[in-house]
Amino acid sequence: MTEKGQPLAYSNIGIGATAKEELLRFLQKKCWKHPVIVCDRNTYEAAGRVLADELKAGGVKAAKLIIPEHEAGAAAADERTLFYTLINIAEETDVIIAAGSGTIHDITRFAAYQRGLPFISFPTAPSVDGFTSAGAPLILNGTKTTIQTKAPIALFADTNLLKDAPRSMTAAGFGDMLGKITSLADWEISRRLADEPYSEAGAKLVKDALWQCIDHRADIAAGTETGIQILMEALIVSGLVMLALDHSRPASGGEHHISHWIEMEMLKTKQPPILHGAKVGCACAVLSDIYKELACHEKLAELPPNFREAIQSAYEGLPDGKTIAGWLTSAGGPACFDEIGVKKDLVCDALNHAHTLRDRYTGLTIINEHAALFAHHLLQ
Template sequence: MSDVREAEGRMRLHKPQVVFGVGGGTKIDIAKLSSANQRVPFISVPTTASHDSMASPFASIKGTGRPYSIKAQSPIAVIADTSIIMEAPYRFTASGCGDVISKITSTLDWKLAHERREEYYAQYTSSLASMSARHIIENSSLIKPGSEEGVRVLLEALVSCGVAMCIAGTSKPCSGSEHLFSHALDLVAPRRALHGEQCGLGTIMMAALHGIDWRVIRDTLRIVGAPTTAEEIGIEDEYIIEALVKAREIRPERYTILNEKPLTYRSAKMLAEETGVIG
């Protein structure tokens, strides 16, 4: 939060008409939250395409006391230069695909919460988010190192996800059980992988819990060069299992498939093994 406070101080001093957030997800989120607090419009200028923060109204900031994102404000514009984004390590692009494909399970979780708890649910918004995931699946062969067309496909999907959250006024269409797993992993593992990489693994396992074809998700991630195993992201199996068990506790108010099918250590281990996430 110190970076957010520093940015707010500069805004009070210089009184800008608009704030530009230039960089990766962390820089954009700092600009997003600080400008929201100072009631200054914000423009997002991403230099990587690693997750959907570039167009969403939510920010993930260390020091807030929450392992998940908080409401900030939507950008009034997103300026994404594909030639600049292509200069970033390809790992960030593959991570972005993991974040987008997670909408397969997050939208299922959102609908489940509506059915079980009569929570607000918007079919159009859900369709927009899930369509973004299908866009990646259907065009996965285009997403590869050095492919500007692939970057465009990913950017379209990421911006659509951000718009879905703007319309819904909640992160639920884009953040479900797979994100809870990723947030839990951030807390229990001694080191982190990229957000989208963790969400990709989470989506494989949560898809299996939902009873849908998790192999399609795994295969798509492999095609775009994203990790599909704990070994590939450098995290030991024990932390994957612990995060699966702990995930439901991260946001108790958020109803997901983990409420329908609570995981014990044994069932979490079986889930991770059956989907090939751990060996």
């Protein structure tokens, strides 16, 4: 169940060429007559306008709310934007539609929660697995803070529009999915060594979704209908598993902690933001090599046998960083931090500190907790 008892039912999810019509029928079924479409300038042109036209043709007149860009050239989910959004949602509004990528969704999620309104997700790029999430990562007082808000009541993803999303966004979605290589391995570790909650079924769903993406990377790179459909479905499965379990372990391990650390440092120094999935993909390639090295490290013998067994079984068989980088490149995305302008010092810093961001056990935690054995050698 999502916030305030509204379930995100599987029947309220549509991915395909008729998503706009499905959204219209959903509004009609719910008797909602005053939707507002929240978007930014780009996503209004790419998707908001055609959606509004479709709704209008079906007798539903939607208001539009275009979120202003910040100096850096993109909308940001910070106090200024959130306040702007809240005061610009008209009194008669009965449902909010997020037409955009991750940030537009986070702004909408927060506004919907504050105003006690349902919201519908209408993603414009297959860029991230967080569309269905209840948590909104916001920038509060210059720091990234995730607060619990609400999940969408429905999601309609139009593959005709998603096909035309910028290639960097699609590649970022693929990067966010590849991150599951290390997050699933870390989840196995947290289950075996820290007794953290685990779900066999959840792990299998996310793993299958991950491998669908790897197997269809050429289609994803080419932006074919099949490729986009597979990537979007994978991202949604990952999001739904997190929603069902009420934690993000299947989809967020050490690679996400590294990405968050880097993001926060770049925010502090006012550097332009990098797409979430781009950072996650690069982090996954780096971390996979570190984990593989850990799994065959000679000092592993000095840890208790259950540690040794768990580490070897979770990490030994991971694909190496070069293979992961190759997959990222084949989908048209960046494959190493150098390519996205993240300095080596910052990556090193993240490897040594990112495990402190969350109270969650990962391979990064193990390496840093046994710094005398591994850290100096592995985390450079």
